[in-house]
Amino acid sequence: MTDNSLTSELGALGYDAALESASLARLQPSYGLFIDGQFTEPSRHQQFTSINPATEETIATVAMASSSDVDVAVASARRAYNKVWSKTSGAERAKYLYRIARLIQERSRELAVVETLDNGKPIRETRDIDVPLAAAYFFYYAGWADKLEYAGYGPNPQPVGVAGQIIPWNFPLLMAAWKLAPALAAGNTCVLKPAETTPLSALILAEILQQAGLPEGVVNIVTGDGTTGAALVDHPGVDKIAFTGSTEVGRLIQERVAPTSKRLTLELGGKGANIVFDDAPIDEVIEGIIDGIFYNQGHVCCAGSRLLVQESVADEVLRRLLRRVDQLRVGNPMDKNTDVGAINSAAQLERIRELSNWGEQEGATRYTSSCDLPAKGYWFAPTVFANVAQSHRIAREEIFGPVLSVLTFRTPEEAIAKANNSKYGLACGVWSEKGSRTLWVAQRLRAGVIWANTYNKFDPTSPFGGVRESGFGREGGRHGLEAYLDV
Amino acid sequence: MLVPAVISVPAIHNEDELRRFVRSFSGVDAVGVESRVAKLGTRSLKKSTKMSAIDMAISMVDLTTLEGSDTEGRVTSLCTKARRPDPSDLAVPSVAAVCVYPDLVAHARHVLGDATVAVASVATAFPSGRASRNVKLLDVADAVGAGAHEVDMVIDRGAFLAGRWGQVFDEIVAVKAACGGAHLKVILETGELVTYDNVKRASWIAMLAGADFIKTSTGKVGVNATLPVALVMLEAARDFAEQTGQMVGVKVAGGIRTTKDALKYLVVVNETVGASWLTPEYFRFGASSLLNDLLMQRRKQRTGAYVRPDEFSGD
Numbered sequence: 133m134t135d136n137s138l139t140s141e142l143g144a145l146g147y148d149a150a151l152e153s154a155s156l157a158r159l160q161p162s163y164g165l166f167i168d169g170q171f172t173e174p175s176r177h178q179q180f181t182s183i184n185p186a187t188e189e190t191i192a193t194v195a196m197a198s199s200s201d202v203d204v205a206v207a208s209a210r211r212a213y214n215k216v217w218s219k220t221s222g223a224e225r226a227k228y229l230y231r232i233a234r235l236i237q238e239r240s241r242e243l244a245v246v247e248t249l250d251n252g253k254p255i256r257e258t259r260d261i262d263v264p265l266a267a268a269y270f271f272y273y274a275g276w277a278d279k280l281e282y283a284g285y286g287p288n289p290q291p292v293g294v295a296g297q298i299i300p301w302n303f304p305l306l307m308a309a310w311k312l313a314p315a316l317a318a319g320n321t322c323v324l325k326p327a328e329t330t331p332l333s334a335l336i337l338a339e340i341l342q343q344a345g346l347p348e349g350v351v352n353i354v355t356g357d358g359t360t361g362a363a364l365v366d367h368p369g370v371d372k373i374a375f376t377g378s379t380e381v382g383r384l385i386q387e388r389v390a391p392t393s394k395r396l397t398l399e400l401g402g403k404g405a406n407i408v409f410d411d412a413p414i415d416e417v418i419e420g421i422i423d424g425i426f427y428n429q430g431h432v433c434c435a436g437s438r439l440l441v442q443e444s445v446a447d448e449v450l451r452r453l454l455r456r457v458d459q460l461r462v463g464n465p466m467d468k469n470t471d472v473g474a475i476n477s478a479a480q481l482e483r484i485r486e487l488s489n490w491g492e493q494e495g496a497t498r499y500t501s502s503c504d505l506p507a508k509g510y511w512f513a514p515t516v517f518a519n520v521a522q523s524h525r526i527a528r529e530e531i532f533g534p535v536l537s538v539l540t541f542r543t544p545e546e547a548i549a550k551a552n553n554s555k556y557g558l559a560c561g562v563w564s565e566k567g568s569r570t571l572w573v574a575q576r577l578r579a580g581v582i583w584a585n586t587y588n589k590f591d592p593t594s595p596f597g598g599v600r601e602s603g604f605g606r607e608g609g610r611h612g613l614e615a616y617l618d619v
Numbered sequence: 620m621l622v623p624a625v626i627s628v629p630a631i632h633n634e635d636e637l638r639r640f641v642r643s644f645s646g647v648d649a650v651g652v653e654s655r656v657a658k659l660g661t662r663s664l665k666k667s668t669k670m671s672a673i674d675m676a677i678s679m680v681d682l683t684t685l686e687g688s689d690t691e692g693r694v695t696s697l698c699t700k701a702r703r704p705d706p707s708d709l710a711v712p713s714v715a716a717v718c719v720y721p722d723l724v725a726h727a728r729h730v731l732g733d734a735t736v737a738v739a740s741v742a743t744a745f746p747s748g749r750a751s752r753n754v755k756l757l758d759v760a761d762a763v764g765a766g767a768h769e770v771d772m773v774i775d776r777g778a779f780l781a782g783r784w785g786q787v788f789d790e791i792v793a794v795k796a797a798c799g800g801a802h803l804k805v806i807l808e809t810g811e812l813v814t815y816d817n818v819k820r821a822s823w824i825a826m827l828a829g830a831d832f833i834k835t836s837t838g839k840v841g842v843n844a845t846l847p848v849a850l851v852m853l854e855a856a857r858d859f860a861e862q863t864g865q866m867v868g869v870k871v872a873g874g875i876r877t878t879k880d881a882l883k884y885l886v887v888v889n890e891t892v893g894a895s896w897l898t899p900e901y902f903r904f905g906a907s908s909l910l911n912d913l914l915m916q917r918r919k920q921r922t923g924a925y926v927r928p929d930e931f932s933g934d
Contacts, residue, residue, distance in 0.1 A: 145897060146668065412645060413651065469662050469663055585648050585651065586651065
């Protein structure tokens with residue numbers, strides 16, 4: 133029920149389709165497991181399909197790893213650790229990482245297309261963000277590989293051994309890079325389990341690891357569902373588990389890892405507060421709110437899904453925000469001009485719908501973009517809820533979709549109290565032209581990441597991670613090494 | 620101070636009121652503006668969109684020659700080209716205006732006759748603006764008297780940077796009065812204002828004082844039109860229109876030489892202020908060499924092949 137009088141004249145210069153070519157993906161019809169440097173058939177010959185969420189078409193068939201496949205993968209990683217990788221100097225390890233980074237750059241277009249087809253996110257984002265950032269993380273950690281003694285963890289920090297790494301579907305390639313790059317730089321070997329709905333870019337990465345000549349078994353990739361992940365978590369041969377995903381699954385993992393000697397880092401959900409003060413630069417605030425919640429269809433753990441706006445400018449911010457939301461280009465992710473792509477899966481779409489319906493039931497005011505949605509595929513129009521109360525489900529639970537909840541505050545104290553009144557603590561944004569206030573507020577927010585006058589910006593040099601139910605441990609920066617060193 | 624007629628913006632009677640009003644707006648975040656235009660810069664215009672955008676850009680060109688060495692012959696050539704940019708293809712629209720120094724206005728009017736192409740003249744001691752108010756007003760009167768439809772004035776950047784905003788305001792009001800029926804474009808010379816906050820404030824001062832257009836640059840300093848500056852000015856024009864009901868145009872000038880650049884500006888207009896500004900009445904490119912690149916790209920769109928640059932006339 134968007135007020136169309138605000139939005140009538142934007143985007144009059146309609147854009148013809150500017151489609152990236154799907155054939156660039158060069159996808160094979162089916163993929164095996166990547167174990168001991170080779171693509172292998174799974175022991176039980178079970179397979180599952182990966183679909184394009186924008187069209188619901190099957191794009192490849194992928195092996196389902198059983199617990200015995202995980203056994204083989206972990207054994208391969210252990211062998212590679214004992215015989216090769218733990219004896220490879222930091223400078224040598226760096227060479228491999230640099231090589232991987234350069235190969236990601238060389239195959240960037242292919243990777244971007246694969247990621248968009250498999251995940252449903254716009255090609256503009258995979259091309260300009262996911263893939264370049266993935267390369268950047270490998271470049272960054274390559275630099276650390278021979279400098280670990282200067283990382284602040286003692287004179288000769290040692291790797292932990294075999295790392296089991298489970299990654300989510302929202303940034304498949306980038307999360308693989310976040311996990312693999314620091315682990316390898318620190319001298320560990322890895323068994324990586326990509327998300328069930330988005331396994332393909334990790335398998336292209338496996339080809340890149342082969343191209344880079346990475347010794348066999350240093351990285352193993354086992355595709356599958358939750359049972360594959362559980363087998364990896366429970367495996368006695370794994371020294372460390374790194375998990376990125378939902379708080380629900382993170383809690384299960386922590387329970388299962390607790391009685392073992394495994395190390396654990398968890399990067400879980402969030403309900404990020406994006407706090408807008410009345411002196412903030414308003415046009416850039418609007419873009420920041422948009423980037424905070426509609427980037428990657430809102431499938432971002434650190435998304436700024438709660439907008440806290442100072443009451444004195446709330447109407448003005450909301451008016452401009454709705455005008456801008458209506459103008460987001462939603463549709464075919466392969467179109468270079470698309471801003472918001474497809475929801476990753478039917479299950480996720482259902483969850484977004486359910487929570488949005490709760491928003492209406494609990495009395496929030498719903499505004500939905502007037503954009504047209506494609507007939508096939510999983511789609512959800514960008515949505516803003518105004519008049520949201522702190523007690524509403526849409527203010528407390530992670531929706532993980534393009535849905536923003538707008539709340540107001542009057543004083544900085546109230547903003548902080550509301551922002552911190554969440555079980556999560558991953559990320560917050562603070563918007564103000566007054567530096568002293570930004571710092572004062574930032575000191576009092578309980579979150580791992582705080583952005584000032586920007587949102588959803590990532591950089592390999594900067595640590596990322598949460599507090600409370602958003603998890604523990606840091607990825608990125610010097611801090612990211614700690615998770616993979618015996619310190 | 621002179622008070623121009625505006626609706627629902629507080630009447631401004633003195634410099635204090637002007638300062639208070641203009642300072643009441645939020646600042647501009649440089650990182651945010653630059654990343655916004657960088658993102659818009661990745662828009663991909665294809666096929667019919669590209670063709671119509673190229674035609675739109677051609678129709679928005681103020682074909683400009685502002686050299687000490689300008690001659691009547693050169694202006695004749697420019698006017699001929701302005702009317703019919705590509706003689707081999709009559710579907711190509713005329714440009715919006717030719718822009719010349721005041722002494723060549725009468726000649727341009729004569730050459731253009733009853734063509735739809737307007738004659739614009741720079742004035743007010745262009746490009747530096749370093750002259751007394753009387754001299755500036757005489758300069759304007761001269762141009763208007765010679766038949767200029769549009770006057771491109773420069774603001775007093777020295778006064779603006781020194782905080783004498785009332786002086787800047789008054790001068791624009793006075794020039795506007797001297798323009799009579801001619802359209803007034805106010806050049807902010809954003810390359811000398813340096814910060815986006817200054818650009819936003821100067822835009823508001825110019826619009827409050829009665830500008831029909833706000834324009835980025837003279838083309839005579841090191842930094843001319845940039846996309847982020849254009850965005851800040853467009854947003855100011857949009858906000859001004861929302862508050863007053865009056866639409867003010869935006870002209871970007873200097874350094875825009877390629878079709879690719881021009882289309883980026885059109886995308887920024889399209890996605891930030893919208894269709895109302897996507898006409899020559901409210902958006903212009905001050906340029907000279909841009910036109911030939913637009914013609915070349917247009918031909919490429921139509922025939923699928925590039926032609927030699929010399930297919931199109933130099934002036």
